[in-house]
Amino acid sequence: MDAPAAPPVAPPLAPARPVETTHHGRTRVDDHDWLRDKEDPEVLGYLEAENAWTEAATAHLAGLRSTLFEEIRARTRETDLSVPSRRRGHWYYGRSFEGREYGASCRVPVADPDDWNPPEPAADCAPDEPALPGEEVMLDLDALAEGHDFFSLGGAAVSPDDRLLAYAVDVVGDERYTVRFRALVPPAGAEPATAPDDVLTDVMGGVTWDREGGSVYYTTVDESWRPDKVWRHRLGTEQSSDELVHHETDARFGTGIGRTRSDRFLMVASGSKTTAEWRVLDADRPELGFRVFAERREGLDYSLEHAVLDGRDVLLVLHDHTGPDHELAVAGLDPTPAEQWEPLLAHDPAVRLEDVDAFASHLVVHQRSGGLTQLRVLELGETGEGLPRGVARDHLVDFDREIRTVGSGSNPAWEQPTVRVGLLSLALPTSIYDYDVRTDELTLLRRQPVLGGYDPDDYVEKRLWATSTGGEQVPISLVCRRDLLDEGAEGPAEPLPLLLYGYGAYEISMDPSFSLSRLSLLDRGAAFAIAHVRGGGEMGRRWYDDGKLGAKQHSFDDFVACARRLVEAGWTTPERTVAEGGSAGGLLMGAVVNQAPEQFGGVVAAVPFVDPLTSMLDASLPLTVAEYEEWGDPASSAEVYDRIAAYAPYDNVAALDYPPILAETSLHDTRVLYVEPAKWVARLRDRAVGRRDVLLRTEMSAGHGGVSGRYRAWHDRAFSMAWILDRLGLAG
Missing domain, CATH: 3.40.50.1820 (Alpha/Beta hydrolase fold, catalytic domain)
Structure with a gap:
């Protein structure tokens, strides 16, 4: 030796x-x-x-x-469970285990459709035991990582019928992912699915399912690592036959695709640091194809979200057409120029609007003022006094801390009456709450444990x-x-x-x-x-x-x-x-x-x-x-x-x-x-x-x-x- x-x-x-x-x-x-x-x-x-x-x-x-x-x-609770988040008929959560690097992605069926309180795991659950009744381990990440010096899970997306999982893995570190599919335990009364053997390579992140569940969309990068193409892959076919949905040819712009929380719209976003252009596919009118909502205009940045406001389907437009700190506006479903967007929250130089999430009964606006983050809730319904059409109440979910970060967590369900809220600071461990929009009640679900x-x-x-x-x-x-x-x-x-x-x-x-x-x-x-x-x-x-x-x-x-x-x-x-x-x-x-x-x-x-x-x-x-x-x-x-x-x-x-x-x-x-x-x-x-x-x-x-x-x-x-x-x- x-x-x-x-x-x-x-x-x-x-x-x-x-x-x-x-x-x-x-x-x-x-x-x-x-x-x-x-x-x-x-x-x-x-x-x-x-x-x-x-x-x-x-x-x-x-x-x-x-x-x-x-x-x-x-200080770390090594065997642990994240707070479950509900999507359709299941609660989804992650598990970690003492001695294991990566953990597992899991789910359990929803027991009561009217109960939005997340289930509580068994106390001191052993690693080889289910944390909740009916637990399904969708991905054992340590098993996937075995034999690799590097492992990263990209996106993991469940099909609309809850029977298939598409997941993306990078085992090099260059952020070019390989997507595979696996069958999940079907919902009660549903036939089991057979996972296709399809393999998608060089994918940027994960995939987005179409509403029918027969296709997934994904993004690839060019030689300069710019996400430039969006593709549609039909399950059971070769990647070489995939349909090119959008090719972004301007080298300043990147592109990607996502689906609205309502599941009605697929949206392809192209953007530079200062300019955006969105293409929208209405699943209720698929014959129209992807349509440009507002043509790119140098210096005009905007994003879209689907909402139902005062009984009408609308697109919420978060944009900087009227000021650099952004305005939240309302537009119809058809392509609309910026001049026709109707203000919902007018531009305010003291408040930077950063994002908006739409739900069936409320909107959640992510904003910041005075150097601190804020969550603003617009409850929808009969128009309140002095408020925009279709908004019953406009208020902040605030916390009395001089230094803090507040934001919304995993809120995947369109119909949920609650908002998952996260609060933390330099001294306060991450604290997860459910905020009930109907009652203004804040319920602490979990505070990041610090052992010792x-x-x-x-x-x-x-x-x-x-x-x-x-x-x-x-x-x-x-x-x-x-x-x-x-x-x-x-x-x-x-x-x-x-x-x-x-x-x-x-x-x-x-x-x-x-x-x-x-x-x-x-x-x-x-x-x-x-x-x-x-x-x-x-x-x-x-x-x-x-x-x-x-x-x-x-x-x-x-x-x-x-x-x-x-x-x-x-x-x-x-x-x-x-x-x-x-x-x-x-x-x-x-x-x-x-x-x-x-x-x-x-x-x-x-x-x-x-x-x-x-x-x-x-x-x-x-x-x-x-x-x-x-x-x-x-x-x-x-x-x-x-x-x-x-x-x-x-x-x-x-x-x-x-x-x-x-x-x-x-x-x-x-x-x-x-x-x-x-x-x-x-x-x-x-x-x-x-x-x-x-x-x-x-x-x-x-x-x-x-x-x-x-x-x-x-x-x-x-x-x-x-x-x-x-x-x-x-x-x-």
């Missing part, structure tokens, strides 16, 4: 192989673009060498990593504001243990170690949420904060628009301003602040560490988008063209080229004394290619001065979301957390 290799004593060095490119008269030299070829044994060898160096450089944290993993595990004793009141949450570019006030959400605060004061008795998280892109809001693993940080005396920087959607559409394209620098200014505000307010010090962000948040990390390295004691960049200029110059790469409206097109504009070059992390690595950096990536990531952090780390090693404490960790069998399986994910997070705690001085 060969002796184990000795651990490396120095980081690997990527040889410089300069490649020159010229655009708009500007010449760039890239010494490390050769790392792009992941089929090259030399590239794989380099990544493995980086992994070996990272392991050696963090060997002193091995014990802490094991401790953190066990802490996460000890946990009291949310032992922690305190704060909202701070930082002043950034142009005097903009940027919100910060913060949590720490209550006993660390100076009694009677707003802040701690002394500065705390602090982890500061940020994202800031695509109008995605980093709303406060609970994390079991984060307790290992908080209980060691650290604070955790989220900088809600521009580019996200926390403060409405303006917040997003003011952090993209030519205003992208605002995202970086905001994050640095939040870090400085926390120092000025006595919450922390620069050397005790670690910054963390992933994907587009990794771009944020790379930019701020170039612009203000002195402000941070460490930086974690997960699957980081740190080479945006190279990626946005290559229209063949995944997502590039579709993201011109987010970042700009540097190939066609010298102004855009210069703008991105001014902040691109890779291009701006300089002879600076950078804080320690941990970059984490995945070999099969199709969204942010592994080569970006690999090149970034190589250049940091070449150019940084001082300690040059930079680590690259590449997961060799995963994609953008990281490893699969909960135990693997816990080990993965324990690795990052151990490094963070070490930088915060809490590793002992």
Whole structure:
């Protein structure tokens, strides 16, 4: 037996192989673009060498990593059951089991059609026993994952007659799924179904059934990983004979298909970052085929939902024709231009309307105001005083918490009189309620268990504001243990170690949420904060628009301003602040560490988008063209080229004394290619001065979301957390 290799004593060095490119008269030299070829044994060898160096450089944290993993595990109820959700004649739920990575998808028949209270499982149900009477295991995910280093379940959809299941699986991590079918236990009195042997490959996510159950619809991607085609597959036929329903030829647009909650309409949506176009198929009038509801108009974003309002079938249109924070309007079923949409909830610049769900008796509007999420319920019926036609009551389902995230959960049934509501915060575990629209009663169904004793009141949450570019006030959400605060004061008795998280892109809001693993940080005396920087959607559409394209620098200014505000307010010090962000948040990390390295004691960049200029110059790469409206097109504009070059992390690595950096990536990531952090780390090693404490960790069998399986994910997070705690001085 060969002796184990000795651990490396120095980081690997990527040889410089300069490649020159010229655009708009500007010449760039890239010494490390050769790392792009992941089929090259030399590239794989380099990544493995980086992994070996990272392991050696963090060997002193091995014990802490094991401790953190066990802490996460000890807090988790490993054998558990989600709250069942009702769809047609069954209650659907997921199960997890101690010692198993993935769990199972299950269902039981509805016992009483008039009872909308979810059934309660048997207490302390053993893994090999049914949790509820009549339990059917639709998918044993651990069995499906057997033999694969990576496993991800995409969509799983039950046929309209409840007898067949279509499910999608990815065993590589590149988010190209394979769809198969299996027979389910038929409803009482129904004949068993025979599952077709059909296999659909290279599917984006899952499938959508037609109302009759004889066909499924699915989406595929082009070579640049853009969802560009919608197909119809008739059960029992070859995929090669599938019907092309829609081909989206504009490279800025992606497409997909879904079915309304009422089951009456199939809808194909095409959209860019700013423009949408929807095609609608009415199952009651199938001879009309898919019809464009409103022709695409540059800058007009809209979405559709079917509702029955005042006894008439209508389409609800959530759109930005009258203002950037969107209006909810009503239109007929036939194609209708924006000028004819009838306002239901008029545009309000103080309230960002984000989504609407329609049910037989009510509408649920997802909105945000003042940086917080809200659920708004419009009860349908005889028109109430001062309300739009067909709306009997308009009110918020609200909760009295200064910092919170509220949203609706799984609500698949058109006729349900209740709304499944989720509430959580930085200190409050996810709490699932049923809200009865008829009585306004809120019933707590489940609060995420935290084993070993946990009291949310032992922690305190704060909202701070930082002043950034142009005097903009940027919100910060913060949590720490209550006993660390100076009694009677707003802040701690002394500065705390602090982890500061940020994202800031695509109008995605980093709303406060609970994390079991984060307790290992908080209980060691650290604070955790989220900088809600521009580019996200926390403060409405303006917040997003003011952090993209030519205003992208605002995202970086905001994050640095939040870090400085926390120092000025006595919450922390620069050397005790670690910054963390992933994907587009990794771009944020790379930019701020170039612009203000002195402000941070460490930086974690997960699957980081740190080479945006190279990626946005290559229209063949995944997502590039579709993201011109987010970042700009540097190939066609010298102004855009210069703008991105001014902040691109890779291009701006300089002879600076950078804080320690941990970059984490995945070999099969199709969204942010592994080569970006690999090149970034190589250049940091070449150019940084001082300690040059930079680590690259590449997961060799995963994609953008990281490893699969909960135990693997816990080990993965324990690795990052151990490094963070070490930088915060809490590793002992």
